[in-house]
Amino acid sequence: MSTLVATTVIAPLLCAAGGLAVRGNTPARDGITIVGLLTAAASAVALLVDVANNGSRVVRVGDWSPELGIVLVADLFATLVLPVALIIIVVVEIFAIGQRRTAWGANPELAGPLLCVLTAGVSLAFLTGDLFTLFVAFEMILVSSYVLLTHQGQRDQIRSGMTYVVMNLLASTLFLFGLALIYAATGTVNIALASERIAELPDGVRLGIGAWFLVVFGTKAALFPLFSWLPDSYPTAPTTITAVFAGLLTKVGVYAMIRFHNLAGMDELGPIMLLLAAATMIVGAVGALAQRDVKRILSFHIVSQIGYMLMGLGLFTEVGTTAAILFLVHHMPVKTVLFLVGGLIENEQGTSTLAYTGGLATKRPLIAAFFSIPALSLAGLPPFSGFVAKFAVIRAGIAEASSIPVMVAVVAAVGAGALTLLSMTKIWLGVFWGEQDPTPTEPGRIQAAGNRRAMVVATGLAVLGTVAISFSAGTLFDLSQRAAAELNAPRTYIEMVGS
Amino acid sequence: MSIALLLTVGGLTTTGLYLITARSLSRIILGFSLLGHAAVLSLLIAGGSPRAAPIAGTAEQMSNPVPQALALTAIVISFGLTLFLLALAGRQQTLSGDDLVEDDLEDGRIANAQSSEEDL
Structure with a gap:
């Protein structure tokens, strides 16, 4: 079973190498990419089943002691998030193969292998048990994302790519x-050992470390006020790439925060986190309202939704962490689907700017259906997964509503939900109702059609996935609760890794 | 812990951060190189007092090898990223004739739309 832990990282890396070795524009590369991603996803699912039934697995790479070597820890939190992330990447790759022949497709010679490297980085970031390997995993993810974002070399990609690279490089430094x-403070970078020793440090040093990593992970997760790079850069990349970024990249930052700050017991930072969460939710949702392009509206909503996860974490209760984990699991597929639908809209109408789109509800009712389900879920309406996740976060907040920061966060969470519904309505009015403006006046408007069937099938699969999440919300809630209980009892984790 | 090393880290960080605030990408690249050095030096400081090379003698005589291994990894990564930033600057140079980081165009458009509505 411990081979499964390694497979999720190694299989995509091997297939990245294989994909780069293939020359020209052949189906062989697509095959290699899909096989690598599917292997990783299947291992992740098997790992979840195993860990949920038999408890966590610890793999010491090269059998070094945890003080010195790399430790991979497959606990319930990691294995719950991992399969969701990897299945998303598989779906997006199918979409990408369909979109290849359109003007918005990414260069297949680079996109496939780089997506594999990114996948390996995501797996490693979820599974690693030490902070330095987490740093390396972040770099694997970021370096491939830098190239994926800018590899077409168009003007706006280079422009926004610069902001993206500089901001993320600063966070890495x-x-x-x-x-x-x-x-220097603890003599180790292993998360378990470090969090054990951090507890014994003087308060100033301890909270200093917590605040420092709040800034580091907060930049990756696009928290207020560190989010400015996100809505600028994401919309300029090809849709498939934006979909992966939107679903995964910021969430890896949130994941690292939930793991590190919970295990290290940074409860005193809670009020600050809650206020930041409230600001993130409101600023993201209000920013989205001002936009006039589908992809930019959705990008601002990534920021807004990050606030909910931070709010769950900032409560530092078991219920709060449960809600944050559940939100993470719900958010990744929903956000990806919305961007895939954005890609379908772009493919049908030649643009994603609201002023130039329209009338898609009668012409392509299927796309309208694909949009409405995740959009309502994102806004948090029942019976979709977003309702369960938002309800869990707000309920966790109300249970603790004794201090001012908690109340501010609860009010912001309800308000941001309403604003989200408003901007989803804006997209609906702009894209699906009315008539399309027939004059192609906007520069850069291109008429192109790729393999629509593959794109529609991939989006349909992803929509089904989000619906499945709302139907299995009970199971997911139980799993999240167990994962949160593990995180809130760091002793077990520390003993498991350290022994 | 040596004061000289600490001052070096401080100096490199200050200069690096100052350079990063520039608009020109070539200055930003220089800034990141300096910041990278500062981070690597602070890893070395974290390793404790200097002793013999990690391969010679017993554990008591050696300096701590772990931060050095970490520093080596960090150096390789920052080297690769410096090259990537240079390529980005080169591309910007061919596209626009300079290597300045530009503003978010859509942001400007929305800000302008707001002010023209107020004029009416």
Whole structure:
């Protein structure tokens, strides 16, 4: 069973190498990519079943002691998030193969292998048990994302790519400083050992470390006020790439925060996190209202939704962490589907700017249906998964509603939900109702059609996935609760890794 | 812990951060190189007092090898990223004739739309 842990990282890496070795524009590369991603996803699902039934697995790479070597820890939190992430990547890759022949398709010679490297990085980030490997995993994800974002070399991609690279590089450098800080204070970078020793440090040093990593992970997760790079850069990339970024990248930052700050017991940072969460929710949702392009509206909503997860974490209760994990699992597929639908809209109408689209509800009712389900879920209406997740977060907040920051966060959560519904309505009015503006006046408007069937099938699969999540919400809630209980009892984790 | 090393880290960080605030990408690249060095040096400081090379003698005589291994990894990564940033700057140079980081166009458009509505 411990081979499964390694497979999720190694299979995509091997297939990235294989994909780069294939020359020209052949189906062989698509095959290699899909096989690698499917292997990783299947291992992740098997791992979830195994860990849910038999408890966590710890793999010591090379059998080094945890003080010195790399430790991979497959606990319930990691294995719950991992299969969701990997299945999303498989679906997006199917969409990408369909979209290839359109003007918005990414260059297949690079996109497939780089997606594999990104997948390996995501797996490693979820499974790693030490902070330095987390740094390396972040770099694997980011370096492939830099290239995926800018590889077509168009003007706006280079422009927004610069902001993206500079912001993330700064966060990575701060991460390195933070590692030096932790190593100097505790003599280890292993999360379990470090969190054990952090508890014994003087309060100033302890909270300093917590605040430092809040900034580092907060930049990756696009928290207020560190989110400015996100809505600028994401919409310029090809849809498939944006869909992966939207579903996964910021969530890896949130994941790292939930794991590190919970295990290290940074409860005193809770009020600050709650206020940041409230600001993130409101600023993201209000920012979205001002936009006039489908992809930009959706990008601002990524920021807004990150606030809910941070709110769950900032409560530092078991109920709160449960809600944050559940929100994470619900949010990843929903956001990806919305961007895939954005890609379908772009493919049908030649643009995703609201002023130039319209009338899609009668012409392509299927796309309208594909949009409405995840959109309502994102806004948090029952019976979709978004309702369960938002309800869990707000309920966790109300249970603790004794201090002002908690109340501010609860009010912001309800308000941001309403604003989300408003901007989803805006997209609906702009894209699906009315008539399309027939004059192609907007520069860069292209008429192109790729393999629509593959794109529609991939989006349909993903929509079904989000519906499945709302139907299995009970099971997911139980699993999230168990994962949160593990995170809130760091002793078990520390003993498991350290022994 | 040596004061000289600490001052070096401080100096490199200050200069690096100052350079990163520039608009020109080539200055930003220089800034990140300096910041990377500062981070690597702080990893070395975290390793404790200097002793013999990690391969020689017993554990008591050696300096701590772990931060050095971490530093080596960090150096390789920052080297690769510096090259990527240079390529990005080169591409911007061919597209626009300079290597300045530009503003978010859509943001500007929305801000302008707001002010023209107020004029009416």
